[in-house]
Amino acid sequence: MKHFIKAALVIGALSLSACTNADRFDNADAVDLNAQNGLNAANDINQTGLGGANDPASPQFFSQTIGDRVLFEVDTSTLTAAGRATLDGQAGWLATNSDYLAVIEGHADEQGTREYNLALGARRANAVREYLVSKGLAASRIRTVSYGKERPLEVCSAESCYAQNRRAVTIISIGQNS
C-alpha cells in the first residue's frame, strides 16, 4: 500500500513535468505546479496526490527540499562543497527510503565537442555515484547515464546558463529489487 502511493506520486510527477521539460524533476516546473494547485485548490481533485513537498518521504521533498542536482565548474567533475552537502542529503534520504533506486544523469554545457562532453558527463555522474556509495549506499542501487551536451536546461550561450547545465541530476524511482 505504501509502495502503491509512492509509485503514484512518482508517476504523477513524471507525467506532469514531462509535458514541459525533459528534465523530470525540474525545480521551475515544480514551482509552477504548486502555484497551479493554489489557484485550483477548490476544484482540483488530484491536489492531495501531488502536494508532497512537505512529506519527507516524497520524491518532491527529495528533488526540491534536499535538491536533486549538483553543479560543476567548467571542464571538471570535482564535487564542490555545496554539491557534497546536497549529496549528503540525498544519501540520507536514499538510506531512509530504501525501496528507491537512483539513476544519476551527467550533463555538460555546449562548450565542447559532442564525444568529449558525453565522456565528461559520465565522469560527473560517476563522481556523484561514488560519493553516494562512500556514504554507505549500495552500489547496485545507483546507475549512471551521460547526456553530454544533448539536454541543456538553460538555452543562452553565456556562463549564467552554462553553470546550470553543467550538472548531475539524481533521478529516483521505486525499484524492483531484482
Place this chain on the structure above:
Amino acid sequence: MMTKLMTAFAATMIALVSLGAAVVPAQAQEPLRLTLRDGVIEALPFALPSFQAEVAGSEQMAADISRVIAEDLNGTGLFRQIQSSSFISTPAGFGSPIEFADWRAINAQALITGAVAVNGNQVTVKFRLYDVFSGAEMGEGLQFAGTTDGWRRMSHKVADVVYSRVTGEAGYFDSRIVYVAETGPKNDRAKRLAIMDYDGANVQYLTDSSAIVLAPRFSATGDRVLYTSYESGFPRINVLDVATVGRQQLTTAPGDMAFSPRFSLDGRQVIYSLINGGNTDIYRTDLATGQNTRLTNTPAIETAPSFSPDGSQIVFESDRSGTQQLYVMSANGGEPQRISFGNGRYGTPVWSPRGDLIAFTKQEAGRFHIGVMRTDGTEERLLTSSFLDEGPTWAPNGRVIMFGRETQGADGTTALYSVDITGRNLRRVSTPQGGSDPSWGPLQR
C-alpha cells in the same frame, strides 16, 4: 539495341561509338588540366548548353539534368558556368561538329554537350566533354541509362566524370551523407537519423525521434551505418542496414555506456568508446567473432577513434595531458604518439580517405574551428571559424570536408556546411531542417 542497357541503372556506362564528329586538330596548347594541389584561385570557365531532348517529352528532364550537372561543378568553387546568353552558337545536335572558335571567343575552357531521351520510366543520358583551347574531345563520350527516378544520380555521374577528367582526381557528387536531422528548440531538440544525396536532395529518415541518436558513421561500402542511440535509456551503439533500415544493438565489451563507433575499412571491426565507472576508453569488437579488445587503458577520456585507410593505425583524442589532444596508435593499441601541439584543444580526428591528412575540431579562445594537419601533426591548417563547428567528415576523394555548425544563443540552430581542404568555398548544405554529425559515404557504383 540500347533498350537492354537501359534496364539496369547501376554501373550501366558504355562508351559511345564515334558519331563522326570532325575533331579539330589540337593546337599548340597545354591540354586542359586543373591542378588542385595548391588550391585553385581562379575557377575554370565551362559552357554547358542545355542537354538536347532526343525524344519528345524529354525537355524537362534534359533541363533538370543540365542544371544539376552545372550545380555540381559550380558548387566545387573550381568551375564557373558561363551564362548561355553569351553563347555565340550552340551545337546543332549531339555529336554535331563543334565550332571551337565560338567557344574560345567567350573564353570557355571546357564544353559539355549532351542529350537526354526519356522512354516511359527509362532515361538515357549521353554526354561529351571538350577541351576548347586544344580543340579536342577529352576522353570518350559516355552514356548512362536507368530509371527516371535515378535522374539526379545520372547527373551526378556526368559531373563526376567531368570533374575527374579535368582535375585528374576522383569525383564525389554521386555519393550520400548520413547525418542527424534536428528540429525543435535547444532545450527540446528532436533528433532523427537521415540519409540524403551529397547536395541535400532526396532526404529520407532512418529513425524516429523517440530516442536521442548521435554521430552516424557509414561503412566504407555504404551498406551499413553505426550510430549511438539512447533507445535503451543509455547510450549504446546500433548497426543499421541501409537497404532494409533494420537495426540491431552492437554487442560491445561489457560497460555502462558505448558511443563514438567507426567501422574498419573492411567493415569487419568496430572501434568505439566504452564507459565504465565514469572512465572512457577505446575498444575494438570483431563483428564476426564477437571478440573484444581493449585498446587504451588510462583514467583519461579516450574517444573519437578513426582508422587510417590501411587499417594499421588509429587516431583518437585523449585528455591524458590535461587537455584534449590528438594521438595516433597502432590498430592493436599500445603506446600512442601525440600529434597535436598547438594552442587550444583538439578533438574528433578523422583520417582522410587518401591517408595523407587528419581533419579535426579545434577549440581555442572561445571559438571552434575545423582544421586539417598531416598525420604527423605538422602543417596544421584551420579551414573554418565560428561559435561552434564540429564533427568533420571527408568527401570520398579527400578534397572536401563536411561538418556541423551551431549558432550562438537561445535561438541557436544547427546546419551542415562543406568546405574545400584549401579553406575555400565554405557552403551551407541545403537540408530541410537542422543537421549535425554528417558522415560522407562512398562514391556509388
